[in-house]
Amino acid sequence: MKDKNISVAVIRRLPKYHRYLKEMLDNDIKRISSKELSKMIGFTASQIRQDLNNFGGFGQQGYGYNVEDLYNEIGKILGLTRQYNVVIVGAGNLGQALANYSSFDRLGFKLQAMFDVNPKVIGLKINNVEVMDMDKFEQFVDENNVEIVYICTSRDGAQEVADKIQKTKVRAIWNFAPVDLKLKSDIIVENIHLIDNLLTVSYFLKENLE
Numbered sequence: 001m002k003d004k005n006i007s008v009a010v011i012r013r014l015p016k017y018h019r020y021l022k023e024m025l026d027n028d029i030k031r032i033s034s035k036e037l038s039k040m041i042g043f044t045a046s047q048i049r050q051d052l053n054n055f056g057g058f059g060q061q062g063y064g065y066n067v068e069d070l071y072n073e074i075g076k077i078l079g080l081t082r083q084y085n086v087v088i089v090g091a092g093n094l095g096q097a098l099a100n101y102s103s104f105d106r107l108g109f110k111l112q113a114m115f116d117v118n119p120k121v122i123g124l125k126i127n128n129v130e131v132m133d134m135d136k137f138e139q140f141v142d143e144n145n146v147e148i149v150y151i152c153t154s155r156d157g158a159q160e161v162a163d164k165i166q167k168t169k170v171r172a173i174w175n176f177a178p179v180d181l182k183l184k185s186d187i188i189v190e191n192i193h194l195i196d197n198l199l200t201v202s203y204f205l206k207e208n209l210e
């Protein structure tokens with residue numbers, strides 16, 4: 001598969017294709033044209049053709065796309081043909097909410113444990129997953145081949161967690177703490193700064209209300 005030099009903008013659109021195609025599969029839709037796909041997703045038909053051509057096309061002139069094939073191919077490109085071992089650090093409000101959200105598990109992101117420094121939450125089971133003492137973090141992630149850590153600590157704790165992660169074989173961080181982590185360049189980090197998104201909403205709302 002020639003997905004080496006794909007732009008980040010294309011990669012960021014793929015999850016949306018994947019999500020809509022899953023919905024179509026659930027509704028028993030077997031094939032779709034780029035025009036119909038465009039109506040649903042909101043990208044232009046030519047954008048869709050261009051995006052999918054990056055990966056070898058998948059479509060056929062006059063037929064459109066086979067929904068199941070396209071869903072499976074995009075899943076492959078997104079790395080969803082395997083499972084990932086995951087832990088959550090920070091078992092507070094957000095950490096517990098993520099642990100209880102079953103869609104991650106269905107996509108193959110398998111939660112192996114949660115970690116915290118607070119004795120009040122250590123030992124709890126959230127959705128059948130134990131909250132462990134942070135002291136055991138490094139040993140656990142390496143012994144259990146953990147690839148991804150979701151950081152759900154307070155802002156102050158996040159860099160300390162990132163420093164610990166860098167001593168392990170963990171490859172990626174999904175960071176919910178509102179801080180830009182300082183990391184070695186070979187660790188993948190994706191930030192979810194919800195407040196940044198909310199401020200964008202308030203900006204557009206302000207424009208609307210003025």
Ligand SMILES: NC(=O)c1ccc[n+]([C@@H]2O[C@H](COP(=O)([O-])OP(=O)(O)OC[C@H]3O[C@@H](n4cnc5c(N)ncnc54)[C@H](O)[C@@H]3O)[C@@H](O)[C@H]2O)c1
Nearest residue numbers: 090091092093094116117118152153154155157176177194
């Ligand atoms: N809850 C939300 O809706 C929400 C929304 C947006 C962003 N966030 C961000 O997500 C993070 C978590 O939010 P929350 O509401 O769950 O906070 P919380 O206070 O309920 O939970 C944070 C947990 O992290 C643990 N912790 C702190 N430092 C640690 C460390 N060094 N190692 C291990 N555990 C540590 C704490 O003991 C606590 O249990 C925050 O950074 C917050 O800004 C939360």
